[in-house]
Amino acid sequence: MNYFNSLVVSGLVVGTLYGLVAMGFAIIYKVSRVLNFAQGEVMMLIAFIGYSVALRTDGSQPMVILGVMLSSVVIAAIIERLIIRPMLGQPIFSIVMMTIALSVLLKSLISLIWGSDPMRMPGVTSVATLEFMGVMLQPAQLVLIAVYLLACFSIWAFLRFTLMGIAMRACATDPTVTMLMGLSIRHLYRLGWVISAMLAGLSGLIFANIYHVGLDMGHVGIAAFPAAIFGGLDSVLGSAIGGLVIGVAENLAGGYIGSGYKEVASFGIILLVLMIRPHGLFGEKDIERV
Amino acid sequence: MRTKTFKQSTSQINALFQYRDTWFWYGLVLLLLLLWPWVAPAYMVNIGTMMLISVIGAVGLNLVTGTAGLISIGHAGFLAIGAYTSAILFTDHHWPLFPTILASGLISACISLLVGIPSLRLKGLYLAITTLAFSIITTTMILETTELTGGSAGKQVTRPELFGISLESNSAVYYLSLLISVLTILGALNLMRSRIGRAWGAIRDYDIAASLMGIHVRGYKLLAFTVSAFITGVSGSLLALHLRYLNIDSFTLITSVEALTMIIVGGLGSVRGAVLGAIIITLLPEISSRLFALMGGNMQSLSSANFPELKGVIYALIIMLFLRFEPDGMTSRWDHIKRFWSDWPYSRKPK
Numbered sequence: 001m002n003y004f005n006s007l008v009v010s011g012l013v014v015g016t017l018y019g020l021v022a023m024g025f026a027i028i029y030k031v032s033r034v035l036n037f038a039q040g041e042v043m044m045l046i047a048f049i050g051y052s053v054a055l056r057t058d059g060s061q062p063m064v065i066l067g068v069m070l071s072s073v074v075i076a077a078i079i080e081r082l083i084i085r086p087m088l089g090q091p092i093f094s095i096v097m098m099t100i101a102l103s104v105l106l107k108s109l110i111s112l113i114w115g116s117d118p119m120r121m122p123g124v125t126s127v128a129t130l131e132f133m134g135v136m137l138q139p140a141q142l143v144l145i146a147v148y149l150l151a152c153f154s155i156w157a158f159l160r161f162t163l164m165g166i167a168m169r170a171c172a173t174d175p176t177v178t179m180l181m182g183l184s185i186r187h188l189y190r191l192g193w194v195i196s197a198m199l200a201g202l203s204g205l206i207f208a209n210i211y212h213v214g215l216d217m218g219h220v221g222i223a224a225f226p227a228a229i230f231g232g233l234d235s236v237l238g239s240a241i242g243g244l245v246i247g248v249a250e251n252l253a254g255g256y257i258g259s260g261y262k263e264v265a266s267f268g269i270i271l272l273v274l275m276i277r278p279h280g281l282f283g284e285k286d287i288e289r290v
Numbered sequence: 291m292r293t294k295t296f297k298q299s300t301s302q303i304n305a306l307f308q309y310r311d312t313w314f315w316y317g318l319v320l321l322l323l324l325l326w327p328w329v330a331p332a333y334m335v336n337i338g339t340m341m342l343i344s345v346i347g348a349v350g351l352n353l354v355t356g357t358a359g360l361i362s363i364g365h366a367g368f369l370a371i372g373a374y375t376s377a378i379l380f381t382d383h384h385w386p387l388f389p390t391i392l393a394s395g396l397i398s399a400c401i402s403l404l405v406g407i408p409s410l411r412l413k414g415l416y417l418a419i420t421t422l423a424f425s426i427i428t429t430t431m432i433l434e435t436t437e438l439t440g441g442s443a444g445k446q447v448t449r450p451e452l453f454g455i456s457l458e459s460n461s462a463v464y465y466l467s468l469l470i471s472v473l474t475i476l477g478a479l480n481l482m483r484s485r486i487g488r489a490w491g492a493i494r495d496y497d498i499a500a501s502l503m504g505i506h507v508r509g510y511k512l513l514a515f516t517v518s519a520f521i522t523g524v525s526g527s528l529l530a531l532h533l534r535y536l537n538i539d540s541f542t543l544i545t546s547v548e549a550l551t552m553i554i555v556g557g558l559g560s561v562r563g564a565v566l567g568a569i570i571i572t573l574l575p576e577i578s579s580r581l582f583a584l585m586g587g588n589m590q591s592l593s594s595a596n597f598p599e600l601k602g603v604i605y606a607l608i609i610m611l612f613l614r615f616e617p618d619g620m621t622s623r624w625d626h627i628k629r630f631w632s633d634w635p636y637s638r639k640p641k
Contacts, residue, residue: 037363102606108601274412
């Protein structure tokens with residue numbers, strides 16, 4: 001039972017990471033119906049930038065966080081301007097292929113610039129771990145859970161109460177009418193990309209603090225797909241919860257069957273969800289009018 | 291002088307080639323390809339084999355992604371399944387040649403049903419995600435089932451005999467690939483001009499309209515995916531014969547992206563485009579390493595040390611630039627040039 005508990009708890013912790021990245025998918029998908037296959041690579045890039053900032057500043061946390069936030073805004077703006085916006089109005093196939101190409105490009109560039117060996121984040125000292133339900137947790141993992149809860153709450157509040165948030169939801173429902181109301185769709189798309197990159201950057205930074213900085217971070221981006229599908233691709237909070245489910249399922253499969261079967265478990269969940277409830281647990285059903 | 295081509299009957303639209311002399315030119319190309327192992331050095335024959343195998347794979351992927359409009363990022367998975375099936379049947383069970391190739395195709399087609407049935411019920415990008423996940427799962431499973439596939443150590447492939455002729459020589463594998471690629475191209479061309487191919491095109495262009503015209507959208511999507519997986523499995527089987535040694539590193543995500551680059555460069559939805567793209571992209575590493583060697587010094591050492599990364603950068607840039615500036619690919623550029631000259635004095639832009 002203790003083994004089971006510890007698997008579940010550490011699965012939940014990994015799941016919060018997946019959830020954060022999956023929220024990034026969902027935000028972009030909700031606003032612009034674009035599935036960003038480069039989410040994991042954007043996260044990796046920002047984490048590597050954070051690593052470089054930490055190297056220069058002797059691991060001072062405020063500088064690293066500032067660098068990560070700034071670079072995620074800049075990177076999202078560049079990607080949106082150079083890659084996504086020229087393709088608007090093109091078939092969805094072209095836009096998605098663009099993001100796939102972007103993911104390959106970013107991964108190759110990262111390994112050209114920083115090399116392919118995993119690196120320890122400077123300034124991370126091993127601190128005493130805390131025990132929770134028989135599981136040892138690092139402080140960074142507690143920070144991760146706090147960030148996750150904070151991100152869920154603030155995105156919920158943003159979409160519910162602020163003008164831009166309501167505009168984004170309007171855009172998700174009907175872009176044409178949103179334009180007629182005098183809102184700039186381009187601004188909303190850019191905002192979507194920026195929020196998503198900030199979520200990716202935060203999760204990348206925390207991943208780097210818990211584990212390391214390396215090319216295998218792209219795996220988190222791939223594990224976040226099942227999470228987003230589980231919760232519903234257009235439901236931001238649903239994707240966050242989907243992350244927890246995928247994290248626990250992966251960990252259970254890894255613990256009881258074999259570590260290679262982690263990904264098989266999440267894939268199995270995708271297939272199940274698509275068969276039973278195709279629009280996800282919290283997603284909206286697509287109704288098509290001709 | 292031929293000014294324009296007017297099609298006056300459906301049989302002209304349905305013809306395999308538009309003009310009779312096309313047969314002559316393609317026959318000439320085929321003759322040259324047949325003579326290739328006699329005149330070219332062994333190294334070039336190997337490149338030729340690789341090119342033909344890529345042509346088969348690209349034509350297969352183009353049926354599902356180009357013609358039917360469904361994105362698959364996991365075709366490396368089908369390639370791996372085909373290759374490992376062949377390796378196991380050849381090496382461990384000593385199956386004869388053609389049954390093994392057929393079995394490789396069929397097994398990957400069956401697995402495509404497993405991936406396709408849940409994800410093709412839905413519209414949108416679900417297939418892209420599930421195929422991505424599928425190719426990662428396939429890689430994991432191949433690594434895990436060590437006693438069957440050799441795991442991370444890789445697997446040796448013994449080449450079988452055919453009618454008493456040993457396939458040990460590289461040119462024998464070349465001729466086999468040539469035969470199968472010609473069959474694949476003819477098969478794909480014939481599919482494209484049949485009801486099935488037109489139904490796929492209709493689904494890609496507007497699926498609701500297609501279903502109103504009585505096309506069973508789900509069935510045809512699944513058919514496209516399965517046929518494509520079959521062809522990819524066959525090309526995987528040839529790849530196993532060609533490489534003689536399988537390693538999981540040849541079947542990663544970058545392989546799928548490479549295949550997508552081929553059909554985007556060549557032209558989506560056209561068999562000629564897929565062939566053209568496959569040839570260009572197979573030659574690309576050769577050309578680019580020659581170029582880097584020409585630049586000499588620093589660039590050469592950089593390119594030899596980081597070749598996989600540079601390859602990724604080049605593929606990604608090619609995909610982006612083509613999608614942005616030439617979304618219909620090389621084959622449409624070829625059509626433009628042809629039309630320019632056939633219409634000549636009238637095709638000049640007025641000043």
